[in-house]
Amino acid sequence: MADNVFDIELHDVETVEVDDSDDAIEIEEDAYDQNPNINEIVNSDGVETVQLTEQTVNPGQEKTGPQDFELRKVLGKGGYGKVFQVKKITGNDADTVFAMKVLRKASIVRNQKDTAHTKAERNILEEVKHPFIVDLKYAFQTGGKLYLILEYLSGGELFMHLEREGIFLEDTACFYLSEIILALEHLHGQGIIYRDLKPENILLDAQGHVKLTDFGLCKEHIKEGVLTHTFCGTIEYMAPEILTRHGHGKEVDWWSLGALMYDMLTGAPPFTAENRKKTIEKILKGKLNLPPYLTADARDLVRKLLKRQVTARLGAAPDDANAVKAHQFFRHINWDDVLSRKLDPPFKPCLTSDDDVSQFDTKFTKQTPVDSPDESTLSESANMIFQGFTYIAPSVLEDIYKPSIMKARSPRKVGTPFRHHFGAASTSSRMFSLDPHVSGFQTPHHFGNGAGVPSGATHTHSHSTHIFYSVGNNTNNIRVGFHHQPVPQQTQQPEEAMDVSNSTGGTSLV
Incomplete structure (x- = not known):
């Protein structure tokens, strides 16, 4: 696991704690140039095989970001940000439902231990893959926020x-x-x-x-x-x-x-x-x-x-x-x-x-999901803490590399390579609960x-x-x-x- 990857785990309650690593999925800047076949177009009966382009990975985008997810429901909120149910609207996994945590960097960097916990959990969730451990899919960041994408577990707690x-x-x-x-x-x-x-x-x-x-x-x-x-x-x-x-x-x-x-x-x-x-x-x-x-x-x-x-x-x-x-x-x-x-x-x-949310508290699911504007940005030195935060799960990469068959067009420019890492955030304070009256x-x-x-x-x-x-x-x-x-x-x-x-x-x- 890469040394500079992060995982998020935040607590809102008194949960006690004080106090890395998995091989990150990387696509080098010149990876495509080293493989002369990467842009090869195979024309057969008027179609082309496109292995990896801007359009097949993230149509219209250079890399995965908030714009690739549609907010559906609020699942919880706290001092560091919100948790949404979202649906992916681009790429091969379009229409897939996830849980998206949105965390404010400025809140995290105030406490050195929170930063350390973020790193530890981020690394572990990238490294550990098991049928009974939550799966981590994406992570990305903007100037002032961290975005964490996890599998949506609709069965509740x-x-x-x-x-x-x-x-x-x-x-x-x-x-x-x-x-x-x-x-x-x-x-x-x-x-x-x-x-x-x-x-x-x-x-x-x-x-x-x-x-x-x-x-x-x-x-x-x-x-x-x-x-x-x-x-x-x-x-x-x-x-x-x-x-x-x-x-x-x-x-x-x-x-x-x-x-x-x-x-x-x-x-x-x-x-x-x-x-x-x-x-x-x-x-x-x-x-x-x-x-x-x-x-x-x-x-x-x-x-x-x-x-x-x-x-x-x-x-x-x-x-x-x-x-x-x-x-x-x-x-x-x-x-x-x-x-x-x-x-x-x-x-x-x-x-x-x-996308059923019946197992989550209506106190949150009835709210209108809104991701507040990304107004605050950290200094360059502060942002170094989150270097390497982005992540994309190997299972997602496998889908990306699957050849896409489409109508023949002129060869497309290969998108800017990206490297993604990802982690999970949580809190020790209950943010939602099940309605005991709901069957x-x-x-x-x-x-x-x-x-x-x-x-x-x-x-x-x-x-x-x-x-x-x-x-x-x-x-x-x-x-x-x-x-x-x-x-x-x-x-x-x-x-x-x-x-x-x-x-x-x-x-x-x-």
């Missing part, structure tokens, strides 16, 4: 579906966890720690499959046995070793997976309190309470993922994801089928079209053991603090996401206390 259901059946949780595990396994294999796994960062596509999003808190280039000390994440899902600042590795993602699983099956994260300090104290020293309706396998998996002693935690190096995948809770899972997306999702979004999902048959849940169980999330299709304003040097308000706990049987970290220094971090 897992958080909202969890709120609707209250809690998930074990087979439903098993489906989502299995796809998330493969996404984490892929990231870890690339030397990346995710560090912000939570329901808000998991979107669903139109078929109901998982897409992991929001890579601004990731740590890249982590080798086996190497620890990092960044204090980041969302409090309720943060591993104890992050809170104590003793250094952490990939194992923090398996703790977060355990917290997420607990959330799915009980309606709230395992450790919550009325404020951050007490929540941190519970994470470091509290007892784990597991409701009696959980199966033995589910209880065992949660316990093993939520081990405070890192070396005892399921998924600890060197086994990583293999140890988690081998647990009895996933005994009915064929992992090759999961990767191939052959399993039927437990919830399939009820959508009427490719958005149908429930097909479940797979697995169909473990039961108590009657009348309700999900106890009171609000969300993060959403992928939203752009927020982060003015802090660190991000601490306090995800939930105090929630009523169901009557649960106390478990034996887990391994307790010797340090209680986490409470001083708030």
Whole structure:
């Protein structure tokens, strides 16, 4: 990955964080001159084969820009800009629906850490391609703005579906966890720690499959046995070793997976309190309470993922994801089928079209989409920060290079070569939500053991603090996401206390 590419990830809430790289797609200035056949016109029966021209790549334009997209709906907005649903109106992918984030450069460059997060996420999204990780298509910029084009995920946020259901059946949780595990396994294999796994960062596509999003808190280039000390994440899902600042590795993602699983099956994260300090104290020293309706396998998996002693935690190096995948809770899972997306999702979004926005908050979708004029421009030195920001996905390039057949005309001048990179922006502040009164999902048959849940169980999330299709304003040097308000706990049987970290220094971090 190029050294100077960028990725966007911005948070509007307190999500905590402090603190690259993929081969960029480049077309050199003289690439066409080096290939004498690039402009070759093949006349047969009055037609010509045009391999690459200004018109076939971007008709009437030298490169992809805002003018190539039609604004359709507002999906969210925040301190840094807006997020739109857009439709491409030029090129081979014309009529394709995307999500477009529009970010103001001047807001980003004020905070060095925001710039760093932009770079980290931008690089990761270019480098990482996986069925369960959001796909990045384009990025481009103007004098004062950054434009980020991502696949449009019309299924909405897992958080909202969890709120609707209250809690998930074990087979439903098993489906989502299995796809998330493969996404984490892929990231870890690339030397990346995710560090912000939570329901808000998991979107669903139109078929109901998982897409992991929001890579601004990731740590890249982590080798086996190497620890990092960044204090980041969302409090309720943060591993104890992050809170104590003793250094952490990939194992923090398996703790977060355990917290997420607990959330799915009980309606709230395992450790919550009325404020951050007490929540941190519970994470470091509290007892784990597991409701009696959980199966033995589910209880065992949660316990093993939520081990405070890192070396005892399921998924600890060197086994990583293999140890988690081998647990009895996933005994009915064929992992090759999961990767191939052959399993039927437990919830399939009820959508009427490719541009359906029924899963997003009408507070935004009813607004008139307007991209404000690009009035501010940065100095030349400030703009150097965004050098190499532009991006075009390899899949898009493949479409560009497909020969186009059209009526014979005189040879066309080859357009100015361009180099594109692209990334994603997000915020830890909820910018939109699902209308709980809208019927958005149908429930097909479940797979697995169909473990039961108590009657009348309700999900106890009171609000969300993060959403992928939203752009927020982060003015802090660190991000601490306090995800939930105090929630009523169901009557649960106390478990034996887990391994307790010797340090209680986490409470001083708030």
